[in-house]
Every structure is written in structure tokens, then in C-alpha cells.
Amino acid sequence: MASRNESASRAPADHADRAASRIEVTGLGKRFLTPKGEVFTALRDVTFTVEPGRFCAVVGPTGCGKSTTLSMVSGLDRPSEGSVKVGGREVSGITGGISFMFQTDALLPWKTVAGNVELGPLFRGVGKRQARTLARDWLRRVGLAGFEDHHPHQLSGGMRKRVAMAAALINEPRILLMDEPFGALDVQTKAIMQTELLGLWEQLRPSVLFITHDLDEAVALADRVVVMTSGPGTVKAVYEVDLPRPRGAVQDLRYEPHFLETQHRIWESLREEVQRAYALTAGADA
Numbered sequence: 001m002a003s004r005n006e007s008a009s010r011a012p013a014d015h016a017d018r019a020a021s022r023i024e025v026t027g028l029g030k031r032f033l034t035p036k037g038e039v040f041t042a043l044r045d046v047t048f049t050v051e052p053g054r055f056c057a058v059v060g061p062t063g064c065g066k067s068t069t070l071s072m073v074s075g076l077d078r079p080s081e082g083s084v085k086v087g088g089r090e091v092s093g094i095t096g097g098i099s100f101m102f103q104t105d106a107l108l109p110w111k112t113v114a115g116n117v118e119l120g121p122l123f124r125g126v127g128k129r130q131a132r133t134l135a136r137d138w139l140r141r142v143g144l145a146g147f148e149d150h151h152p153h154q155l156s157g158g159m160r161k162r163v164a165m166a167a168a169l170i171n172e173p174r175i176l177l178m179d180e181p182f183g184a185l186d187v188q189t190k191a192i193m194q195t196e197l198l199g200l201w202e203q204l205r206p207s208v209l210f211i212t213h214d215l216d217e218a219v220a221l222a223d224r225v226v227v228m229t230s231g232p233g234t235v236k237a238v239y240e241v242d243l244p245r246p247r248g249a250v251q252d253l254r255y256e257p258h259f260l261e262t263q264h265r266i267w268e269s270l271r272e273e274v275q276r277a278y279a280l281t282a283g284a285d286a
């Protein structure tokens with residue numbers, strides 16, 4: 001999907017801008033009421049930080065509360081306990097300067113590709129002509145020059161992801177929130193999109209919070225990987241990924257010994273949680 005971003009914001013350039021893009025999640029808890037009226041604890045005492053301009057991935061078994069965490073960082077949902085701060089300020093609603101990308105495309109089917117991408121600047125008050133120029137430039141940057149007048153249904157899944165990426169990045173967000181953005185793509189297209197995302201991120205350097213099931217993806221992209229426990233979700237461990245940047249093509253990175261070693265180290269921690277979550281959903285004792 002694409003970001004319909006809320007307010008204009010530029011990539012962090014100086015210290016103050018950079019500090020504004022720090023995400024601090026502290027003691028976060030979330031309870032839901034089930035349809036039977038019982039209280040269900042989805043998250044408990046989740047604490048981690050995304051440093052300004054860094055790429056943080058969150059991995060964990062299905063249902064552990066990854067998307068719930070992301071919705072509280074975005075301001076779409078409120079914590080039951082604890083806090084989320086962006087740039088030192090508690091999040092209490094939709095926060096400006098944040099763009100989103102989700103697994104499902106949220107492109108408007110009746111608008112052209114350029115029409116979708118220019119929405120962000122138009123919402124920010126940029127004039128029609130300048131918004132169109134910006135959209136064309138971003139479509140070129142994501143490899144879609146010549147497709148400006150197509151409609152989303154005329155594109156492949158990978159091409160639609162590129163449109164979504166252009167729509168998210170055209171706002172030059174200080175924070176980019178991504179929930180399994182490439183989850184629906186085939187393996188090859190996914191690797192190409194990951195490489196493209198890294199290239200664009202390295203130019204703009206927003207702080208990224210990236211939710212994924214895919215540990216390879218987390219290690220290839222992130223500086224920091226947060227491993228969550230099976231429900232109620234809490235932080236099990238935080239790993240720093242010291243693979244050098246720029247990382248180049250994700251397809252090639254996956255064969256490097258240091259990548260494999262890092263992936264293996266984190267998997268040791270994650271495996272237990274995945275097995276526990278599976279046992280729970282399969283009805284066996286965890």
C-alpha cells in the first residue's frame with residue numbers, strides 16, 4: 001500500500017530533525033475484549049527503540065502482536081499500558097511525517113499510477129503541476145517511467161508494490177512503518193523489491209519499523225532485529241545486525257557467511273517461539 005501521508009516532512013538533515021525521528025516504545029501493553037467479553041492480553045511490557053535513521057525489523061510467530069505494536073506506533077490504536085514516543089512526544093493520534101506500506105495494496109483503482117502517487121503531495125498542499133512532476137520523478141526512481149497513465153489493475157503485483165513505494169516515499173517521511181509489505185510477492189520479485197527499498201532508504205534515511213515473518217528479510221534489511229515471544233507478545237531479545245552498508249543486492253547477500261551466521265544466531269531464539277505458537281494453535285501443550 002501506500003502512504004497517504006499526513007503532513008510534509010523531509011528526511012532528517014540535522015540533529016533536531018534526526019531526534020524527531022526516534023521511536024521509543026516503553027512498557028507497551030495491549031488488551032482486547034474478546035467477542036465473549038473476556039479480556040485478552042495481546043502485548044505485555046514491550047520495550048525497544050528505533051534510533052533516528054535506522055532500520056528496525058520486528059519478527060515473531062503469528063499472532064504475537066507485531067501488527068498491534070505497529071498500529072500503536074502509528075497512532076491508529078492506543079496502548080492499554082506504557083507509551084510510544086516519536087521524537088520524544090507521546091503518540092496520541094495520527095502523527096505527521098509518517099508513511100505506511102502494508103501487505104495489501106491500498107492504491108485507488110480508479111486513479112492512474114501517477115494519480116495515486118501524487119496524492120500525498122496534493123494533500124500537503126503542493127500545487128497540481130508540481131505534484132505531478134514529483135510523482136513522475138518518483139515513478140522514474142522506482143523504475144516505472146512510462147507507466148504513469150496506467151491504472152493499478154494493468155500492473156503486475158511487483159509493479160503495484162513499486163507504485164506503493166513511490167507513494168510512501170514521495171512524502172520524504174521521517175518515519176516509515178511497514179507491515180509485511182512484500183509478503184504477497186514471489187521469492188524473486190520480493191528480493192528485487194527489498195534491494196530497491198534498501199537503495200531508496202539509503203538515499204532518504206527515514207527511521208523504519210518493519211514487521212515481517214521472514215527472518216532472512218529482517219536480517220538482509222535491518223540494523224536491529226527485535227524478536228518477540230509468542231502471545232502475549234513481549235520482547236524476547238534484540239539483535240544488532242552489523243552487516244556493512246550499502247548492502248547491495250539482497251539475492252547475493254544471502255550467501256555471505258556473515259549473513260548466514262547472523263541469521264542462524266537469531267533463528268536459535270526465534271525457533272522456540274515459532275514452535276510454541278504452533279503448538280498452541282495446534283491444540284497441543286506448549
Ligand SMILES: Nc1ncnc2c1ncn2[C@@H]1O[C@H](COP(=O)(O)OP(=O)(O)OP(=O)(O)O)[C@@H](O)[C@H]1O
Pocket residue numbers: 032033034040042060061062063064065066067068069213231
Ligand atoms: N481488535 C482486536 N480485538 C481482539 N483481538 C485482537 C484485535 N486485534 C488483534 N487481536 C489479537 O491480538 C493478537 C495479536 O494480533 P496481531 O495481528 O498484532 O499479531 P501479528 O503478530 O501481527 O500476527 P501475524 O503475524 O499473523 O500477522 C492476536 O491473537 C489477535 O487475534
